Amino acid sequence: MKVKNWMNRNVVTISPNAGLRDAIEIMHHHSIRHLPVVQDGKMLGFVTESNLRQYLLTDMLNELTTSDVMIINPITVDSNASVDYAARLIHEYKIGGLPVLEKRRLVGIITITDILGAFIELLGLLQESARLDVLLDEKKGSIDDVLKLIRDMGSRIISVGVDTQSSRRKVYYIRLEKADVEPIIAKIEQQGHKVLSIIE
Numbered sequence: 001m002k003v004k005n006w007m008n009r010n011v012v013t014i015s016p017n018a019g020l021r022d023a024i025e026i027m028h029h030h031s032i033r034h035l036p037v038v039q040d041g042k043m044l045g046f047v048t049e050s051n052l053r054q055y056l057l058t059d060m061l062n063e064l065t066t067s068d069v070m071i072i073n074p075i076t077v078d079s080n081a082s083v084d085y086a087a088r089l090i091h092e093y094k095i096g097g098l099p100v101l102e103k104r105r106l107v108g109i110i111t112i113t114d115i116l117g118a119f120i121e122l123l124g125l126l127q128e129s130a131r132l133d134v135l136l137d138e139k140k141g142s143i144d145d146v147l148k149l150i151r152d153m154g155s156r157i158i159s160v161g162v163d164t165q166s167s168r169r170k171v172y173y174i175r176l177e178k179a180d181v182e183p184i185i186a187k188i189e190q191q192g193h194k195v196l197s198i199i200e
Contacts, residue, residue: 004080006114008114015066016065023047077101078102130178
């Protein structure tokens with residue numbers, strides 16, 4: 001999944017000479033929290049709701065421009081980068097969104113909401129489905145064996161996740177297209193694994 005397929009291309013921008021009150025009004029009008037500062041097609045900086053908040057109750061609100069308060073070297077992402085990489089940047093830097101660049105030209109914005117949408121689609125959470133949480137006994141077989149068993153029973157696997165926090169046996173989260181899961185569970189447990197829970 002590439003950033004360019006999930007970013008918002010209709011980017012609202014502001015000039016470096018615009019006042020802070022203008023920036024606040026634009027954000028409010030468009031219901032956005034990130035505003036690239038652009039001049040002659042080049043992104044000079046980035047203004048966010050959180051870095052404007054400190055000026056809301058001061059006299060400086062009417063005196064300062066966006067260029068006075070903008071983030072000069074914001075964290076950005078290339079349009080061909082993966083959504084996973086964008087998610088890691090947002091998590092690492094504790095930010096809500098990233099300007100997306102192509103050859104240093106601003107082409108979009110990708111936010112936490114966009115990334116969440118991408119992962120929801122990837123995991124199939126909006127499809128009719130069932131999730132089996134399987135505690136794997138690796139002495140009795142691998143996850144590939146369990147997935148083959150499920151496919152051989154005619155079920156389509158949407159996604160597979162694993163709990164990496166446990167230092168002991170692994171729990172796999174297997175999401176299937178909606179089906180009668182009882183025979184599948186019985187087969188998995190016959191192989192020596194344990195189905196901890198079913199979420200439908």
